[in-house]
Amino acid sequence: MNQTKSYIADKVAEMKPSGIRRFFDLASNMEGVISLGVGEPDFVTSWSAREAAILSLEQGYTSYTANPGMLELREEISSYMNRRFHVEYNPKSEIIVTVGASQAIDIALRAILNPDEEVIVLEPCFVAYAPLVTLAGGNPVPVQTLKENEFKVLPEQLEAVITAKTKAIMICSPSNPTGSLLSASELEAIANVAKKHDLLIISDEIYAELCYDEEYTSMAAINEMWDRTLLISGFSKGFAMTGWRLGFVCAPEELTQAMLKIHQYSLMCAPTMAQFAGLEALKSGSNDVEDMRKSYRRRRNLVVQSLNDMGLSCHIPGGAFYAFPDITATGLTSEQFAEKLLMEEKVAVVPGNVFGESGEGHIRCSYASSLEQLQEALKRMKDFTDRYRQ
Known part of the structure; x- marks a missing residue:
């Protein structure tokens, strides 16, 4: 290969690897580590869902389905979204079953963005948002949310950041990494901005089933927002199906059919x-979801x-399974705190700065671990913070 020429696209070459994975890989090579890092349920997919998959294999269902997914599944998704979140979508033309929610975000961005159009990204946020905007040819515009407003x-x-090139606002509620849940009135405030400037909303609602103190409100259920919302969701978090890679996107037909073109050619x-x-999870999994929700709340x-109690100030997250404490009392940066905690106490967390600049001074702790592991991890963290607290 010609060593004087790079064959890698500039935007890919300039892209940083996932900061979450770096700490996960470090932890995986150490013995005795308790990981509060990767955002994955510690529950196993329900037996009824696993059995349905096994039965489908035994019965020989190993061919392609329709591009947007099995119609029976889309019909069940439509019913589920209506009864749980009071939003209606035509299963034949307004729902696409995707390879995880991440693929749904990818095709949503690629379907709406022209070169150099802008997407407002609320930080701290899931590490994939800005890179996916860039890969779609757009420009991510970060907005730094603040601790005093619960992010x-x-x-x-x-x-303050809307320009003539702004195309969409990307939101995630409950949030990864902060767990913050947007109330109906807070969603309405965002919606008013979107309507005023004729913007789309890409609403990542993957954690919608994991809310603890109030009912979840979908952006698509907000007055006059259905027709400008691309609703992203899936089975990974609420149904403990991360490895199955199954998500979906719901949107008005014009947007859905544009996304379907990309889905057809790429997946x-x-x-x-x-x-x-x-x-099967949608048909029979509600009790499993409720059991998980109660356990996560505890x-x-x-x-x-x-x-x-150990001096790491932390707001009460309304959903998801993350805590996002302030670690500035130790005098350490987010990266220093996470690295030293891993090396000295064998507890893996994620430094907050990987989720955006406003995440600096914080760490993300996933509580999707057993109570016993959490108790031991918290004991080790207390010992660590006692040593470093200033």
Whole structure:
């Protein structure tokens, strides 16, 4: 290969690897580590869903499905979204089953963005958002949310960055990494900005089933927002199906059919056996979801109380399974705290700065671990913070 010429696209060459994975890889090579790093449920997919997948294989359902997914699954997704979140979508033309929610975000961005158009990204946020905007040919415009507002964006912050090139606002509620849940009134405030400037909303609602103190409100259910919302969701978090790689996107037909073109050429369809599992999860998994939600709520309360008791100020997350404490009392940066905690106490967390500049001074702790592991991890973290607290 010609060594004087790079064959890598500039935007890929300039892209940083995932900061989450770096710490996960470090932890995986050490013995005795308790990982509070990767955001993955510690529950196993329900037996009924697993059995449905096994049965589909035994019965020989190993071919492609329709590009947007099995119609029966799309019909069940439509029913689920209506009864749970009060939003209606035509299963034949307004729902696409995707390979995880991440693929849904990818095709949504590629479907709407022309070169150099802008997407407002609320930080701290999932590490993939800005890179996916860039890969789609757009420009991510970060808005730094603040601890004093529980990392919730204010309308004036959005107004300050909107330009003639702004195409969409990307939101995630409950949030990864902060766990913050946007109320109906807070969503309405964002919606008013979107309507005023004729913007789309890409609403990542993958954690919608994991809310602890109030009912979840979908952006698509907000008045006059259905037709300008691309609703992203899936089975990974609420149904403990991360490895199945099954998600979906719901949107008005014009937007859905544009996304479907990209989906057809790049993925064909989501794995057939995963679709059978997802169908069964929606039909019979509500009790499993409720059991997980109750367990996560107990763990959240333990973790947040313990973090505050050890001097790491932490708001109460309304959803997801992350705590996002302030670690500035130790005098360490986010990277220093995470590295030293891993090396000295064998507890893996994620430094907050990988989620955006406003994440500096914080760490993300996933409480999707057993109570026993959480209790031991918190004990080690207390020993660590006692040594470094200034």
